[in-house]
Amino acid sequence: MPKQTFFNLDEDKRDTLIDALKKEFSRVNVHEASISNIVKQARIPRGSFYQYFDDKEDAFLYVLESYGRVNKAWLMTYLEETQGDLFETSTRLFRRLLESYSSTDHYQLFRHAFLNMNHKIEQAFTSDKLKDDLQQNMEELVQYIDGSQLMIETKEELFHLLKIIKAVTFHNAIEVFVHQLSIDEACQQYQLELTMLKRGLLKKES
Amino acid sequence: MPKQTFFNLDEDKRDTLIDALKKEFSRVNVHEASISNIVKQARIPRGSFYQYFDDKEDAFLYVLESYGRVNKAWLMTYLEETQGDLFETSTRLFRRLLESYSSTDHYQLFRHAFLNMNHKIEQAFTSDKLKDDLQQNMEELVQYIDGSQLMIETKEELFHLLKIIKAVTFHNAIEVFVHQLSIDEACQQYQLELTMLKRGLLKKES
DNA sequence: CACCAAAATGACACAGTGTCATTTCAATAC
DNA sequence: GTATTGAAATGACACTGTGTCATTTTGGTG
Numbered sequence: 001m002p003k004q005t006f007f008n009l010d011e012d013k014r015d016t017l018i019d020a021l022k023k024e025f026s027r028v029n030v031h032e033a034s035i036s037n038i039v040k041q042a043r044i045p046r047g048s049f050y051q052y053f054d055d056k057e058d059a060f061l062y063v064l065e066s067y068g069r070v071n072k073a074w075l076m077t078y079l080e081e082t083q084g085d086l087f088e089t090s091t092r093l094f095r096r097l098l099e100s101y102s103s104t105d106h107y108q109l110f111r112h113a114f115l116n117m118n119h120k121i122e123q124a125f126t127s128d129k130l131k132d133d134l135q136q137n138m139e140e141l142v143q144y145i146d147g148s149q150l151m152i153e154t155k156e157e158l159f160h161l162l163k164i165i166k167a168v169t170f171h172n173a174i175e176v177f178v179h180q181l182s183i184d185e186a187c188q189q190y191q192l193e194l195t196m197l198k199r200g201l202l203k204k205e206s
Numbered sequence: 207m208p209k210q211t212f213f214n215l216d217e218d219k220r221d222t223l224i225d226a227l228k229k230e231f232s233r234v235n236v237h238e239a240s241i242s243n244i245v246k247q248a249r250i251p252r253g254s255f256y257q258y259f260d261d262k263e264d265a266f267l268y269v270l271e272s273y274g275r276v277n278k279a280w281l282m283t284y285l286e287e288t289q290g291d292l293f294e295t296s297t298r299l300f301r302r303l304l305e306s307y308s309s310t311d312h313y314q315l316f317r318h319a320f321l322n323m324n325h326k327i328e329q330a331f332t333s334d335k336l337k338d339d340l341q342q343n344m345e346e347l348v349q350y351i352d353g354s355q356l357m358i359e360t361k362e363e364l365f366h367l368l369k370i371i372k373a374v375t376f377h378n379a380i381e382v383f384v385h386q387l388s389i390d391e392a393c394q395q396y397q398l399e400l401t402m403l404k405r406g407l408l409k410k411e412s
Numbered sequence: 413c414a415c416c417a418a419a420a421t422g423a424c425a426c427a428g429t430g431t432c433a434t435t436t437c438a439a440t441a442c
Numbered sequence: 443g444t445a446t447t448g449a450a451a452t453g454a455c456a457c458t459g460t461g462t463c464a465t466t467t468t469g470g471t472g
Contacts, residue, residue: 035428036429046430047431
């Protein structure tokens with residue numbers, strides 16, 4: 001966490017600094033990023049940097065955090081917007097996620113943020129806090145889903161369904177961010193895979 | 207890639223060096239690892255290190271590579287052993303994967319290798335080389351699966367099924383490696399999720 | 413034994429981090 | 443208007459670690 005001094009900074013100066021951070025962390029990864037570049041860009045003396053942050057890592061995490069909030073928001077939206085068709089919602093949000101990450105100057109950083117997100121969401125998913133949140137939303141959610149044609153009955157199962165969807169989401173997103181798959185293609189694949197999930201793989205006795 | 211000099215080294219010396227690399231890269235992550243430590247441990251002069259490797263990264267990738275082969279092997283085994291029940295096979299191999307990664311002195315390194323594996327396998331999955339391999343194995347595989355009770359008919363679908371399984375595998379493995387979930391619990395979850403996938407989520411008209 | 417290429421060696425230049433003694437600033441008291 | 447004081451700013455510098463390179467050693471060959 002940045003030090004109090006950082007938050008005491010007047011807005012202009014802080015913004016300049018944040019911009020410099022984003023620029024440098026977008027240019028290269030954390031370890032190649034140089035504090036010297038940052039302070040040069042932000043036009044602050046070297047010592048000041050350490051007045052604001054513990055170290056490079058600290059600054060990086062701070063910047064990352066701001067994108068982390070996007071993810072949190074995404075997850076929340078996900079839970080809130082999930083009405084009607086769970087799968088349709090997923091596909092829509094998947095596209096939105098990809099597009100929001102793509103339409104930015106700081107692609108590197110976003111990419112990083114995204115890869116990092118896995119850990120974050122993973123944490124969220126395993127943290128007691130979110131489990132509680134889930135528990136609370138569960139009742140409602142289960143209503144929706146029970147109302148549709150899905151075979152989800154217990155909270156346990158819903159939890160695992162979300163986990164599977166998340167896994168598929170993540171892996172398709174990786175293909176976009178790491179392997180340059182086009183968003184359209186990714187969405188198409190994603191949809192296909194969700195359909196398979198929905199339909200299941202066992203042959204119905206006919 | 208290490209330089210030729212490295213491969214010319216007599217076995218003893220090379221092994222000592224490799225041990226030193228593993229030790230250092232197990233202790234901390236690549237960026238915290240220090241070449242000074244490595245050469246001290248391996249009792250070679252600093253300059254020699256650069257005779258063998260371009261830099262730290264190069265040495266790291268070399269060591270990682272050796273574990274990478276485990277993954278490749280896993281993937282191959284996966285494709286070969288997949289007979290009878292695809293899902294049963296997956297569960298068995300999932301456990302084997304976790305256990306092989308856990309039972310080692312170089313846990314850090316393994317963890318790293320594993321997280322890295324995602325990229326690797328991802329590459330493999332999107333590389334033309336493996337796609338060709340898959341194409342070749344597909345015909346056979348489709349026979350097996352067609353023979354069982356699964357609704358997989360086209361190569362496309364099989365490809366996506368493998369992708370989904372991989373995604374679920376990876377995410378459960380993460381819970382073990384990053385979030386310290388026990389292997390038994392992970393396997394249990396994994397099995398449950400595969401069952402959901404198999405069964406599908408749409409209510410059958412009854 | 414002379415010669416040569418490949419490999420070994422370690423001193424050193426260089427880059428980048430984090431510290432710290434000192435200075436500046438701004439708010440409050442008198 | 444001036445003194446006081448704590449927070450913040452500043453940049454020189456010590457320190458750590460990387461990669462280079464001129465020099466030495468080694469082992470093989472004519």
